[in-house]
Amino acid sequence: MTGDLRWRRYGERGVLVELDTIDEVHRLRTAVEASGIAAASVPGASTLYVEAADDGDGLADVADVAGLARSIGELELGDVNLVDPCLHEIDVVYDGVDLDDVSDLTGLAPAEVIERHTAAIYTLAFLGFSRSFPYLTGLDPALVVPRLATPRARVPAGSVAIAGEFTGIYPAASPGGWRLLGRTERCLFDPSIDPPSFLGLGDHVVFRAVRR
């Protein structure tokens, strides 16, 4: 990597590397995975968590995280090899419980919120949370709203939601703090397949408004 690596210690065995773009996150992750220095690496919106490979003695010891960060800093960033990105069209019933709040927060009429949400072509930036929750970028800047101050204890499966610069789809009922615009019946995850997510990195998604 060129320049100084920005990183923070994350627990006994990990570091959190801070980057500027999701593209850099994936380029670094590709290099980390190819190097074999990590047991795991998990992308975020502008960070990469890297966990030191176990030294094999089976003991939960404290890794040399500064050394790990040095090794990461020495990696050459190459390109990310995406497997042919697909376009997924997903039908959404826009009857989400937060549609009115999003309308208030953005100053847009609910119909305009829906129109802007369906007009964009989104890109899968990374998977996370639970059951391969897809973080999709490409949200209309007018729809950027903060998460709920207090997360809901239960968000229904298939909820289509927004938070910050992302939109996403809850693959299963779970707690959650994103604002709900609608719902889809599309299945996104099957644990009997490996990898289990139907959406792959770099895939594109468009939402189509339907009446149930």
Add this chain to the structure above:
Amino acid sequence: MTLRVVRFGGLATIQDDGRLGRGHQGVARAGAWDQRARGLGNRLVGNDPHAAVIEIVLGDCELEAVEATTVALTGARGPAWIDGSPVGQDLALLVPAGARLRIGRATSGLRLTVALRGGVDVEPVLGSRSYDTLGRIGPPPLQAGDVIRSGPVDGLGPAWFEQVPTLPLPDIVEAAVIFGPRDDWLSDGARHELVSRVWTVSTACDRTGVRLDGAALARRPDELASEAMIPGAIQLPPDGRPIILGPDCGTTGGYPVVAVVTRADLDLVGQLRPGAAIRLRAMGSKTITG
């Protein structure tokens, strides 16, 4: 070796190492919360320490041996009987064919581990036999009537039928933490408070995390872009009440992680029930950053 479930009181799940290295797929780690209890139980019955076990919240269950079965009870403490005769914990127990193993409600701790000679044999899902309660991935929780089969027992080492000493759970559990990665979201006062106060475990306490009750800690009001979460991470939501994440936590989240509980002490956190007391202790005084 085969057991039939007669009755389960609390949530009973099958757990092993969990799904390691799948955070980037959005698949939680899962796995036994009290890994020390799992390792001990497995060694007592002669298994590889990584074999799958049953984790039961608060014990309170009854199992019938369809075939003679060797088991060990570790983790949370509670009374147990085989066909009405009291038996101990932290040693191998032989349950003869047709006999019933009854485990009472735990008197100390939260998660009781039942290790079974040969390990619990179910079809792995995404490389693990663990049940992830958030993602509902893996073998579903056990219910009355379920039959639990062990893996092969040929070639296993001997079981250990004498009680081994283990430490009781202290009145106030102490857990070592490493500050970061987002401890700069805390004021100096809040940073000190986090590791000096005695916290109380709230009723929001399950395999995804343990919420702590107490006066709110002051933190920056900003929004954090979603980033990786790991078991043991201490998240601080806007309301200022910390959550220690458990094995089934989401792999990414949007609340800042101000410190991380060490892997060894996370076992103890898994034994805390609502109302229990915990003190966090800072390991090392300085945050390392680059």
